[in-house]
Amino acid sequence: MGLGLVPLGLAFGVFVTQSGLDWWWASAFTSLIYAGSFEFLLVGLLGVLAPLTTIVLTASLVNVRHVFYALSFPLNRVQGGLPKAYSTFALTDEAYALTTREQARSWSGRRILWLQGLLHLYWVGGATVGALLGSLIPGSVKGLDFAMTALFAVLAVDAVRERRGDLPTPVLALLSALAARLVFPGQMLLGAFALFTVVLLARHMTSRRGTSHA
Incomplete structure (x- = not known):
């Protein structure tokens, strides 16, 4: 490195x-x-x-x-x-x-x-x-x-x-970057991190709800 x-x-x-x-x-x-x-x-x-x-x-x-x-x-x-x-x-x-x-x-x-x-x-x-x-x-x-x-x-x-078993995470990161490139072309980096954070929080909350119901 x-x-x-x-x-x-x-x-x-x-x-x-x-x-x-x-x-x-x-x-x-x-x-x-x-x-x-x-x-x-x-x-x-x-x-x-x-x-x-x-x-x-x-x-x-x-x-x-x-x-x-x-x-x-x-x-x-x-x-x-x-x-x-x-x-x-x-x-x-x-x-x-x-x-x-x-x-x-x-x-x-x-x-x-x-x-x-x-x-x-x-x-x-x-x-x-x-x-x-x-x-x-x-x-x-x-x-x-x-x-x-x-x-x-x-x-x-x-x-x-x-993290072979966690493939959706890099996919979500890529989709967040692409979405930020289209929606926030002038502030792509900040937009991508914000979108990625929201998506991860939503996934975390969804998984917790699923676990509690189970």
């Missing part, structure tokens, strides 16, 4: 320098913000001098999914105020996908922290190298812009394989 973050970091580092920013901005963004796709958007927003309210709203819409991640992320295993704070800060898609799998139920808080720290290091390192070598890495490398999409596709496939 860490190696999968390297091309993403390289792409971000190249993007930072080609946007006219100094190379160290790539290290600063990835170290202090660490928000993946939002970092790409942030560079573009800063480039057009977007107002602070626009940046805050964009960050909220892009990262709203982390609210749902927190519901099942094993933060309770992490001991100590500072470790918990970092674990909350470093709750990324990749960390969530790895720590909520069946095999990870016995992982200690220390192992979770090490995993998050290493993923963070891969991201910062890749971005820094990409920024320093930005002039040597062509911006038109075929497939580089698809690296993030490919990584998320792999995470989705792994999740489906992990």
Whole structure:
């Protein structure tokens, strides 16, 4: 998973320098913000001098999914105020996908922290190298812009394989995304999460009623 973050970091580092920013901005963004796709958007927003309210709203819409991640992320295993704070800060898609799998139920808080720290290091390192070598890495490398999409596709496939008996859930997620694309084209991500949440709550309530009647 860490190696999968390297091309993403390289792409971000190249993007930072080609946007006219100094190379160290790539290290600063990835170290202090660490928000993946939002970092790409942030560079573009800063480039057009977007107002602070626009940046805050964009960050909220892009990262709203982390609210749902927190519901099942094993933060309770992490001991100590500072470790918990970092674990909350470093709750990324990749960390969530790895720590909520069946095999990870016995992982200690220390192992979770090490995993998050290493993923963070891969991201910062890749971005820094990409920024320093930005002039040597062509911006038109075929497939580089698809690296993030490919990584998320792999995470989705792994999740489906992990929960073979729960196939309707990814189907419901896909239908929610398609519906949001049609109904909320300008706010697809937020709309998809809202629809998916409503559908899951409705399914949960229906299953509870069926169990109580049985």
